[in-house]
Each structure stands twice: as C-alpha cells, then as structure tokens.
Amino acid sequence: MSDFLDPLRQKVLHHLELIYAEIELDLSHTELAEQLIEIMRLEQSSCEPTAHANHWDESEIIMITYGDSIKTDSEKPLNTLHNFLNNHCNDAISSVHILPFFPYSSDDGFAVIDFSSVNESLGDWEDVSAIARDYRLMADLVINHCSSRSFWFENFKQGKHPGSDFFVTASPDDDLDGITRPRTSPLLRETQTLDGTKHVWCTFSHDQVDLDFRNPQVLIEFMRIIRLYIDKGVRIFRLDAVAFLWKKLGTACINLDETHEMIRLIRTLTEHSCEHAMLITETNIPNRENLTYFGNANEAHCIYNFSLPPLLVNTLVTGDCKYLKQWMMSMPPAQNGTAYFNFIASHDGIGLRPAEGLLKDAEIDTLINTMQMFGGRISWRAAQGGMNKAYEINISLIDALQGTVKGPDKWGKERFLCAHAIMLALEGIPGIYVHSMLATGNDYEKLKHTNSNRSINRHQWDYEELTRELGEELSQHRQVFEAMKALIRVRRMQPAFHPNATQFTLHLGEKLFGFWRQSINRRQSMFCIYNISDEVCDLALSDINLIGTDSWKDLISGSVYESLEDVLTLQPYQSLWITNT
Structure with missing residues (x-):
C-alpha cells in the first residue's frame, strides 16, 4: 500500500479498535481495515477531504x-x-x-x-x-x-453464509424493558431455523429484521x-x-x-x-x-x-x-x-x-x-x-x-x-x-x-x-x-441564505416571528419576518434596527422602504424578506 495511505489506514484502524473494543473478532483490526480500504478502492484513487469544507451554498434545495x-x-x-x-x-x-x-x-x-x-x-x-x-x-x-424476505435472512434460517450470523438475536427472558422502541409491535420475532427456534430483534416491524x-x-x-x-x-x-x-x-x-x-x-x-x-x-x-x-x-x-x-x-x-x-x-x-x-x-x-x-x-x-x-x-x-x-x-x-x-x-x-x-x-x-x-x-x-x-x-x-x-x-x-x-x-x-450564514432570533412578540441572517462575507443582511397569526399585525421598522445608511427592500413583495420610521401592516400569514440593496 502506498505511503500516502498510511494516515488513512491508521485512522480507519483507530475507528475499528473503538467499535470492536469489547468483541473478539475472527480477523485482526488491521486485516479488517485493509479489506475496507480495498473495497472502497482507496489504493487506486483516494481523495483527501478538506476539513470543514461546505459542500453546499444558498442555491442548494x-x-x-x-x-x-x-x-x-x-x-x-x-x-x-x-x-x-x-x-x-x-x-x-x-x-x-x-x-x-x-x-x-x-x-x-x-x-x-x-x-x-x-x-x-x-x-x-x-x-x-x-x-x-x-x-x-x-x-x-x-x-x-x-x-x-432477503437472501441474507433466508440464509440465516438455513444456516448458510452469507447471512447465518448477520442478525441480532436475544432471549425472551432477557431484560428488554429499557430498550427504546419506535413501534408498539413485540421487539422479538420468533423464527424457525435449522438450528432451532431463534428470536430475532426487530426494532420496527417483524418484516424488518435488525x-x-x-x-x-x-x-x-x-x-x-x-x-x-x-x-x-x-x-x-x-x-x-x-x-x-x-x-x-x-x-x-x-x-x-x-x-x-x-x-x-x-x-x-x-x-x-x-x-x-x-x-x-x-x-x-x-x-x-x-x-x-x-x-x-x-x-x-x-x-x-x-x-x-x-x-x-x-x-x-x-x-x-x-x-x-x-x-x-x-x-x-x-x-x-x-x-x-x-x-x-x-x-x-x-x-x-x-x-x-x-x-x-x-x-x-x-x-x-x-x-x-x-x-x-x-x-x-x-x-x-x-x-x-x-x-x-x-x-x-x-x-x-x-x-x-x-x-x-x-x-x-x-x-x-x-x-x-x-x-x-x-x-x-x-x-x-x-x-x-x-x-x-x-x-x-x-x-x-x-x-x-x-x-x-x-x-x-x-x-x-x-x-x-x-x-x-x-x-x-x-x-x-x-x-x-x-x-x-x-x-x-x-448569500444571506447560505446554510451556514449567521442567524439571530428577533423578539417581536407572540404573533410576529422573525430572525436575522447575515452572509458569510457580511455584505448582505436579511430580516425575515412573519405574521404567524390570523390577525392583522403592525411592525415598526424602527423595531428591527435597520441601518439608516443602507436602502432596504422586501424581496417577496418588491416593496422599497424609503423611511425607517415607517410602520408596516402585515396581513395574516404574510412573510417579509427585508434586505439591504
């Protein structure tokens, strides 16, 4: 394996040692790491990911x-x-x-x-x-x-590989009361296998075997x-x-x-x-x-x-x-x-x-x-x-x-x-x-x-x-x-809607919900304000501290605000995206 893979190999090995610390395996952690790297074809081509890189911007939907x-x-x-x-x-x-x-x-x-x-x-x-x-x-x-009905579970029932040891089993006599459940069905599914009756763990349904x-x-x-x-x-x-x-x-x-x-x-x-x-x-x-x-x-x-x-x-x-x-x-x-x-x-x-x-x-x-x-x-x-x-x-x-x-x-x-x-x-x-x-x-x-x-x-x-x-x-x-x-x-x-742009919550009462976003380069500010009620509500622009040297516009309605002393009337469920222009 090439020298450039040595740090990756050590990183994968560290993960495996933590995951399987309490389990005795049939192969060594090193052998398992080598298999995983081969499966992912990292010996042939490996990317070096950039730490803290954003794989998205404001256009991501x-x-x-x-x-x-x-x-x-x-x-x-x-x-x-x-x-x-x-x-x-x-x-x-x-x-x-x-x-x-x-x-x-x-x-x-x-x-x-x-x-x-x-x-x-x-x-x-x-x-x-x-x-x-x-x-x-x-x-x-x-x-x-x-x-x-998967091939693996059919093999589990027949005692064949791959699959014979792919599923979680437990005993009905085990203490299972403290296990978190997302469903009301019984946790264990009684299953007949060539090795006798086994109780298979099913977090979600008896057709979904863990x-x-x-x-x-x-x-x-x-x-x-x-x-x-x-x-x-x-x-x-x-x-x-x-x-x-x-x-x-x-x-x-x-x-x-x-x-x-x-x-x-x-x-x-x-x-x-x-x-x-x-x-x-x-x-x-x-x-x-x-x-x-x-x-x-x-x-x-x-x-x-x-x-x-x-x-x-x-x-x-x-x-x-x-x-x-x-x-x-x-x-x-x-x-x-x-x-x-x-x-x-x-x-x-x-x-x-x-x-x-x-x-x-x-x-x-x-x-x-x-x-x-x-x-x-x-x-x-x-x-x-x-x-x-x-x-x-x-x-x-x-x-x-x-x-x-x-x-x-x-x-x-x-x-x-x-x-x-x-x-x-x-x-x-x-x-x-x-x-x-x-x-x-x-x-x-x-x-x-x-x-x-x-x-x-x-x-x-x-x-x-x-x-x-x-x-x-x-x-x-x-x-x-x-x-x-x-x-x-x-x-x-x-840019103020970049997924990682700054966000602060505004305090405008119970019926007006709002927050402020600022672009990563700090050039665009966006005040997002919503009437979340079935009543007409008033909003004084002075309450949201718009900067007087900038011009401000609502991107949804197209309204331009000439005076920061204006009081806006929001219809039920109206939304405003007010930004500096």
Missing part, C-alpha cells in the same frame, strides 16, 4: 420524492420523475432524494430485499444514474435492518453497497434509522458510542472515496440527542432538523411563536462543514419525539387533536411501563395547515406558504417533499387500501392529470406550485 410519486402508463416511473424534474423543477432544485428504490417487501421501500438492485417496477440503474447526472442524488442507506454490526462481515457488505451507490452516482447518503444501529443488553440500545464511531468510520471511508460525498443522519429522536450526530464535525455532514416540523406547525395553528423562538435561541450554529437539513413535511409524518422537552404535554395534546380534526392519523410507539405514546402525526402538510386550533378557515394557502417561507430562510439546507410542492392533500383512498397511517401522505400522481392541474390557472396545485417556485428562486440568489 433538495426535493424529497418516491421513485413513483408521479407515474404514467407509457414509461418507467424513474423516467417520468426525471421528465417532471427537468420540465417543471430544474430552476428550483439542485438535488433530489429518491426514497428507497430497491426491491422491498413492506414499509414502502424500507424493508429492502436486495440493496444492490433497482426495483424493476421503477426502472434500472441507468435510470438512476441519468437523474444523478442532472441533479445531486441522495439515496437511502437502510442500514439498521433488511427485509425478512442487522448485527457486531459481526464485521455486515460492515464489509455495507461498504460494498456504499461503493456501488457511489459508482452509480449517489453523492448524499441518508443513514436511515441509524440511531438504533448497535445493540447492547442493559442499555436503551439507541445512540450508543459504537453507533457514533461507526458513523465516523463510514464518513472517513466515504469521503476519501468521493470528495463531495455527504452523510445525513435520519435520527427521529429528542433534539438534544439529535444534535450529537454532528460529532465534532466528523460524523454527519447534515442532521435532520426533526424538531422543526412539530414546532412550526404548532406555531401556525396556535398563532403563538413562543416555543419556536425558545427552540431557535437554544440551537447552536452548525460548524462549517456541517449543516442542518430543514424540512417540514416528509413521506413519514410529523414526529413528536423531537418535540419532547420543547412543547409541553398539553401543547402536544392540542396539536394532536387539531391534526385529527383536519383528517390526520396518529402512529404510536411503546413506552416504558407498558404504555403507548404518540410517535408521529400522519397528515399532508396542506391539510395540516388548513386552519387553526379554532378549526378550518380561509387562510390555508397563505398559512402553508408562510410555513415554507420560514423554512426556506432558516439556517440550513431546505428539503421539500414533492407533495408539498404540489399541495397534495390527504390520500384517504390509499390509506384505506394499505391500512397504514403513513399512506395518507404518499399519494401517487398520474403525470397527465398533474400536468393538467399545473396548467389550470384556478387550480390550488398550480397556485401553490408557482408560489413555492417563486420563493425558492428568490432564496437561491441570496
């Missing part, structure tokens, strides 16, 4: 979508998606997150049967790579578990998978459910030290393999725990800002920004080389665990009741003491924001756009769910068909029908789509 969220009978869904992006979104997004596009058995893709192939009903690897040539591609690394990373062969297989994805054009890896990766009896089996070190190892190998590759951790957990996945800028490049959706929806349906402001002021700025991944809608739902400690129980109860009034469903998790606790709210965002705690009203579209104007301006990288761009409502037919609460926000559009809606002037889908794109186009031109 990620669209989140399933491969078949938009379909037509005449072509493969991945081709249809590519056409939709090129024809309707190429001036609005830079990246696309295609949710699991692999063969699967349940959970709309997250019970992966084969990590190395593309679901034939969607297309093939060439279709994936074609999208990757036009947009930075984000893909899921479903790393915690695989399908019970992989055992205590076995380094599992790590080896996943590094092969990562290398394949890089070769096919993937540049952003979403580490699905990674907080649960390492299991150790006597602990909560979440956020363990070995899990964090495993992420550091994956980052080291991935970014040396591909200079601009990024890791995003999907950790739907309380805010303080979520922040730890930045590490010291040596774990995730980005973390999902899971507290934002429940706090922002709560703000807009109550007309009170108190809790959102408190959270904003407590959030540390991301170091260069790291960023928050901001979103307010996704294929799952509005997670409630990230609101724990940020919203009072009474506030969460009110939020749940309001969302149920708007047609939402509730998914539950098992909590300690044999109790079930609300885990997430399943609802489309356009329906979630159709009214307030008082009920539906006429301000739904304005409230919805206000939510996105807030998210687009916050420190971090925006991720926008395709059904938010399209103002897709609750899909009760799909919910009825699947009997899965999450299906309510996983509609599949017929491309011809969608095209008609986007061409109809009075269609809410068109109106929202065009308004969203207009906001995004403005956002992408502002």
